[in-house]
Amino acid sequence: MFQSQKTRRNLLIAAVVIVLGITAGHYVTDMHHVAFHNVYRRLYYLPIVLAAFAHGLKGGGVMALVVSAAYIPHAFFSHHRDPAPTVDKLLEIVLYLVIGLLTGWLVELQRRAHARLSVALNEKEVLEKQLVRAGKLSALGQLTSGLAHEIRNPLASILGSAEAITSEFEEEHRKYPLTRVLLDEISRLDQVVSGFLKFAGPAPPEKRKISARELVLRLEGLLRTTLEGRKIRLETQVPDEMVELDSDQAGQVLLNLVLNGADAAQSAENPTVVIVFERRKIAGKPYACFGVKDNGEGVPDSLAETIFEPYFTTRSDGSGLGLSISNTIMEKHGGILDLEQGDHTVFWACFPEEP
Template sequence: MYERLKIFESPRTLIALSLALIFVITVSHFATDTIEIAFHNVYRRLYYLPILIGSFAYGLRGGSLIALLVSLAYIPHAFFSAHHDPAPTIDKVLEILLYVVVGALTGWLVDRERAVKHKLEDSLIERQSMEAQLIRAGKLSALGEMLAGVAHEIRNPLASIKGSAEALATEFKEEHPKYRMSQVLLIEIERLTRLVAKFLLFARNTETQRTEINLNEIVEQTVEFGEMIDNSIFTVRTSETPVLVRADHDQIKQVLLNLVLNAIRATKDVKFPMVEIMCGKKTFHSETRAFISVRDNGGGIRPDFADRIFDPFVTTEETGTGLGLSISHMIMDNHGGYMEVESTDVDTVFWVIFEAPNEA
């Protein structure tokens, strides 16, 4: 039953209903004898029904259009037909004027109500986004303090282990079996050193050195590096005019480079890999922002990962640390911006969204 009623939510259905009512009411006018004054008065009032329906369908446009059609349908019967409405002329003229006023006023009120509703919906979405960012910031702050302590405790003994391993490696010649074992040891120690460095970077709230930068140039510089890995998969669409924001050049480049490397890894098993990078200005949640987007056709992100993709240690890679996107998200938080992700079964797009752009 409910599904059947939902058809009347369609604006086109409401307009069709309005036109049908105009036809029925007009035919009733002509079919009713002129001595039946009460019936003609009722029919004249019934014209307001399609006007109201038209207003609910398309607002001011719908209300005004249906009011005009009602007037055109009623005027011949009111003034020119031999089988005319018996009401006084002044009543009929005022009724036609009221059709137009009611249609325009009701349509305007509907448009205003919808505008307020959309504004409230946007505010609610923005509030939910801010709440999610505050919750994530609290988690990251607590986790950062823990990681800082762990990293400092590991770094000093790790440096001693690295020095000892390097000293041991010099005791063996290259052809000695233990030489290869010492190299594996050094490689693993270096990997642990990089991991500790990432922990410290995540824990440290690095101050941003903001200057006016052109996002087009950041994109071009990062793509040059990406093309060294694979120069056949990139599509770049930058703005024709400079996209200027106040940001830390190196940190923003780090964010974009991380997304590009992730995209390259995501498309490594795709037959026809594609990485599209865009830069420009766009409206996000009713506000114009500068943005960079990175899209790849690597098959999308699993739904269970999508909602927590920016949380620490969340990764789809066997050898990944799960800190790259968390650090990128933290950098954008420090810049007053944010990051969003959209994913389907085919592709994934990451949005890097900045504060309102500076005018070039």
């Protein structure tokens, strides 16, 4: 029922050939051979059904008309006329139309049901992946949170001591640069710990209504200089529609996705990152979805799930927390972060909406 374009074309060609063959059989068979003509009339149903299988209601209806047009001259006007009673021939023509339309309608119903089932299965797969990912992140988040807090407490003492030591030296002193290195490294370590804490437990979202376009324009303003310096074009295709979310956290998610897209597109001839927006229904629930796509080489299938795991990165200077933090934020929103592979890589951040 769900053939490729080539199969449908072959079915249609076969149907036309069968119509021509049956019609020729009518004309070359003597009118006294009533049984043969009865069989030929019944065989006309075969091309009608084939056309309905190939092109649904339209195919079945059109082929029924073609068959009727091919049969009528032989049935009523030719000297090789079908010897069957006129009522039988008229009824047969009506049945051609009924069978063509009915079969085509049933085929289309089944195709629609198949399409709905396919969408439902895809949504189920997305939600299952999200649940598995959430379980992993929850366990790792608890461990990370504990470690980060244990590190941060002595780190504060170390920072205080380092600042006290630094204040003992004048800038001209030969040991002063060493104390500055110490402070800089402590600051960097503090940023790493802060990243761990953000991953482990971002604040609950404070949702409010905001224009999707306004949210993206803010992000565009923040990133313009950075992306222009890397010669990466950022395009936005976001309508002025209202969404309800935590704009700061949503902005952080989109920021991470755009920066990831920029890294992926860097090697392209004309590196481009595009932000799009659409409203979707997933598992029957409405979502406002922001998509970030790039024209890079794409994500290998082997890494499609791994990239969401904490600390996974393909960059030498990456922390591996960008997508993990984004995923945790989406979970706090009750949303979904998903990867779509195709002509372009698209990361979708879908925020739930009130039905």
